[in-house]
Amino acid sequence: MFEELSAINARPSVYAEVTTPELWTDPHISGRMLAAHLDPHVDLASYRAEYREQVVAWLIDRFDIRAGRSVADFGCGPGLYTTRLARTGASVTGLDLSSRSLDHATSLASAEGLSVRYLRQDYLTYRDDARYDLIILVMRDYCALPPNGREALLRTVREHLAAGGFLVLDVDSVSAFAHVREQATYAPSLMDGFWSDQPYFGFHNTYRYEREQVSLDKFEIFEAERKRTFFNWVRYFTPEGLAGELRGAGLTDVDVLGDLTGSPYDSEAPRFAAVATTASGAR
Template identity: 30%
Template sequence: MTSVTDALWRIYNRPERPLPWITGGNLPWDDPDFSRRMLREHLDQSHGAASRQDGERAAQIDWLWKKLGLQSGQHLFDVTCGPGLYAVEMARRGCHVTGVDFGPASIAYAKEQAAAQGVADRCHFNLQDVRQMDYDDNNVVGSFDAAILLYGQLAVFTKEEAMALLAQIAQSLKPGGKLCVELLNQERVDKKDSNWWYTDDKGLWGDAPFLHLGERFWHDDEQISVERFHILHLETGQMDEVHLCDQTYAVDEMVGMMKGAGFTAVDVYPAWDGLPLYDAGEWIVYVAEKS
């Protein structure tokens, strides 16, 4: 049996409905090749799928600067900072920035950009899984004026992990420090099952022709979507299987989690507070303050 036939049989025999978190739940951001290919997507100005396009990001940065009460000289923590597109700009405005992400190409790019923009002395970028950061060892307890966790990344963690991360971020903030979290609006999320496919010569999934088969399953009881991708690499017959979970939260639940994590006041901004982002209506932004 050829490896392609083998792969097709594996697809044919796949479990019908993948359960959340059973075989991972996130993209392989920390795989060096995937990270290198993903960096192209972060920087591609023809779409905003991995990071927002420059103009939209500039509007967000102005908004964050105001709502988080940032000032030159303050310390900002960018949790899942990706290629540092927000962090480096905040450093250009005078902040000291710590960015954490486990994508190696992204962190390398963030460091390069900090140096190129002359702000390397105000930027620390750490290649690390944010769930495994030792907040004590890194001397971060009570050291930040503000933190950001953008583009829905809190949703790729289980509720337990999300709660633990919120508590750690709260711990890392000074009294009065603020955290901004951007999450998909649960009411606007597509709650239907679906599937799709496409082929490409090169792209996110590889540098040679591949076939991507995607399926999406909505789990209504847990309010979570599970996407399952089979990627068949045509030249080798090798197949990758990736599962991506997106936990959605009702506003009351997220506010409750933030308060449980150590924040006292939480402001909620549906649709990015009216910012002109192409998909603003899909999002809710939370700004939580530690007492």
């Protein structure tokens, strides 16, 4: 038992394993994630409803979203942004791994008579002939990716932005990393049954990786017939670090903001946003 518990609490090497897609493809977990998306009062899978409305209003105003514009939401979830952006008459595409979330998004669009193109695609490998005036990546998805995943994402973005098109994203800041504390917890049905509809025991470890400015929440889930491990990585950024990655991918004119409503940058805030463009796209 001591050896087993030691193995559960052993610190993995940074980015030893990435399991993010399983959160969106597992039938039970994806259902819990969808419920979190749709709860208007919490910042979990999506931001709170009031903030979302402010984000959409800012996007429409800042990037002149209207008929004739083309917009993509990478990681669109249940269509909370795509539906609102499509109301402007813009051509809107949503990409997501979760068929459950996409089914909800499609039903929303259908109920309002909106034409939104939804694709069950991994945005790291997505390719087609579409070119977008605006690509959005909301809820700090960028931070959950390992370095090669971030590079792959930015290649996708660069290949699908129209000339003068914009990428808008938000990230966790180094100020948030300062508040991460290493810990270990255990509970039957950890997180109120989030990980399975069957009885299970859950172990949750949080680790800090100082040099990389990365944290890991590792969940070991033990059921009667199987054991699963989930790795939730978060990379914390400075404006200079994020801008360097964006410019390295061929994006330019990086504008750092406080959040996705266009507020001023605050070095003490737990997150910030950025706008980057292709050539001749400054606005």
